[in-house]
Amino acid sequence: MKPAPFEYHAPERPDEVVGxxxxxxxxxxxxxxxxxxxxxxxxxxATFEHLxxxxxxxxxxxxxxRNGSLWIGSATTDAAxxxxxxxxxxxxxxxxxxxxxxxxxxxxxxxxGGSLAHADPAAEYPAxxxxxxxxxxxxxxxxxxxxxxxxxxxxxxxxxIGEDELLVGTSFPVWTGRTGFAVEEFARRSGDFAIAxxxxxxxxxAQDRLARCTIGLIGLGTTPGRARDAERQxxxxxxxxxxxxxxxxxxxxxxxxVPSDLHGTADYRTKVGATMVARAWTAATEEAAxx
Amino acid sequence: xxxxxxxxSDESRVVEGRTVDVEVTVNGRRxxxxxxxxxxxxxxxxxxCDLTGTHLGxxxxxxGACTVLVDGEATRSCLMFAVQxxxxxxxxxxxxxxxxxxxxxxxxxxxxxxxxxxxxxxxxVISATAFLADHDQPDDDEIRHALAGNLCRCTGYxxxxxxxxxxxxxxEPS
Numbered sequence: 001m002k003p004a005p006f007e008y009h010a011p012e013r014p015d016e017v018v019g020x021x022x023x024x025x026x027x028x029x030x031x032x033x034x035x036x037x038x039x040x041x042x043x044x045x046a047t048f049e050h051l052x053x054x055x056x057x058x059x060x061x062x063x064x065x066r067n068g069s070l071w072i073g074s075a076t077t078d079a080a081x082x083x084x085x086x087x088x089x090x091x092x093x094x095x096x097x098x099x100x101x102x103x104x105x106x107x108x109x110x111x112x113g114g115s116l117a118h119a120d121p122a123a124e125y126p127a128x129x130x131x132x133x134x135x136x137x138x139x140x141x142x143x144x145x146x147x148x149x150x151x152x153x154x155x156x157x158x159x160x161i162g163e164d165e166l167l168v169g170t171s172f173p174v175w176t177g178r179t180g181f182a183v184e185e186f187a188r189r190s191g192d193f194a195i196a197x198x199x200x201x202x203x204x205x206a207q208d209r210l211a212r213c214t215i216g217l218i219g220l221g222t223t224p225g226r227a228r229d230a231e232r233q234x235x236x237x238x239x240x241x242x243x244x245x246x247x248x249x250x251x252x253x254x255x256x257x258v259p260s261d262l263h264g265t266a267d268y269r270t271k272v273g274a275t276m277v278a279r280a281w282t283a284a285t286e287e288a289a290x291x
Numbered sequence: 292x293x294x295x296x297x298x299x300s301d302e303s304r305v306v307e308g309r310t311v312d313v314e315v316t317v318n319g320r321r322x323x324x325x326x327x328x329x330x331x332x333x334x335x336x337x338x339x340c341d342l343t344g345t346h347l348g349x350x351x352x353x354x355g356a357c358t359v360l361v362d363g364e365a366t367r368s369c370l371m372f373a374v375q376x377x378x379x380x381x382x383x384x385x386x387x388x389x390x391x392x393x394x395x396x397x398x399x400x401x402x403x404x405x406x407x408x409x410x411x412x413x414x415x416v417i418s419a420t421a422f423l424a425d426h427d428q429p430d431d432d433e434i435r436h437a438l439a440g441n442l443c444r445c446t447g448y449x450x451x452x453x454x455x456x457x458x459x460x461x462x463e464p465s
Contacts, residue, residue, distance in 0.1 A: 055375065105358050190436060
């Protein structure tokens with residue numbers, strides 16, 4: 001047996017989860033799909049006195065259309081997202097990001113909420129949530145609050161969720177009109193965390209001008225990233241007036257905390273990031289132009 | 292660890308704490324065991340159920356040797372606690388060949404030399420079985436992606452690819 005001993009809790013309702021978390025404080029950790037947490041427990045890089053399993057909590061799994069958004073419950077598995085016709089139709093960027101999440105054997109257990117709460121800057125779902133201005137529904141002992149994605153990712157593996165709070169679900173805005181979406185990643189091996197990646201969404205008006213665009217950055221900082229300056233400069237311009245390589249350069253122009261490790265220096269990752277943005281931009285704009 | 296096979300009533304079943312009761316169907320047989328909450332499904336299958344066909348390589352989700360089916364979905368058994376498998380159906384490599392007759396995937400691994408030392412084989416066979424259940428006529432790219440989550444240090448993968456192609460019925464006639 002690898003993990004240190006812990007007490008296992010299997011609450012049935014969201015309020016019971018929050019009650020337990022309040023009671024147990026920082027000795028407790030939420031266990032969702034476990035595809036990031038259990039490796040850390042097995043290697044004893046992390047130990048907790050209590051694990052609160054949320055995978056069977058009522059109302060925590062599912063995909064629903066709510067007020068023009070697509071709500072995805074935290075305990076919804078990546079595999080369920082991959083199979084969902086609603087996700088493919090309403091939030092194509094999320095559907096396109098999913099095959100990049102680990103391997104299919106990981107996606108059968110891994111959850112959307114778990115990935116967002118783990119907040120790995122090289123993970124796909126956090127970057128997609130940020131790019132689409134998703135809203136996180138967080139349950140506290142005092143009630144429910146909504147956190148915009150822009151305020152959710154606070155630092156490396158750190159979010160705005162308090163110790164006694166539970167991420168119940170996430171609402172992803174649904175884009176309509178002439179839209180296109182693409183995710184591109186470069187990884188050393190299929191299924192590895194990306195050296196760098198990009199998640200791009202665009203909407204074109206009838207004259208092929210950019211009505212809106214979003215550029216999410218994967219693995220290019222201590223948090224999931226977004227090229228907001230580039231988006232501002234591009235919005236309203238004629239699609240034909242700018243090359244995808246230029247978009248790539250713009251998107252990585254003012255990055256300041258790109259990680260360096262044995263797989264690549266910050267400089268190298270930045271260059272790869274620009275190429276991934278350029279490729280995703282090309283694919284997304286081609287899709288929108290066809291729409 | 293003593294094996295406990297008598298069904299417990301719902302009231303007496305311990306589902307929380309350091310030691311918990313697990314009721315689970317393994318290869319078609321319903322079992323009930325009291326186990327440590329920290330016991331992974333992989334160790335449960337090997338140490339408690341004596342099903343040592345599920346192999347453990349890295350124990351942190353990278354190598355894929357421990358892959359089993361949980362309610363039909365390929366899952367890393369080292370990245371799941373036994374208690375989390377309660378009330379599910381788990382199928383290990385031992386549970387595939389009904390009545391001792393090899394499945395198409397198993398027969399294809401034998402035919403195509405898809406194994407050498409055999410350590411990674413249970414994980415590959417389970418992964419390929421789950422993949423082919425969901426994919427009719429997969430192309431080569433899909434097969435390669437499906438196998439990317441399993442590591443083999445002997446074969447160089449070509450025999451394994453051939454085996455999955457054969458089992459999928461998409462192999463080029465030789």
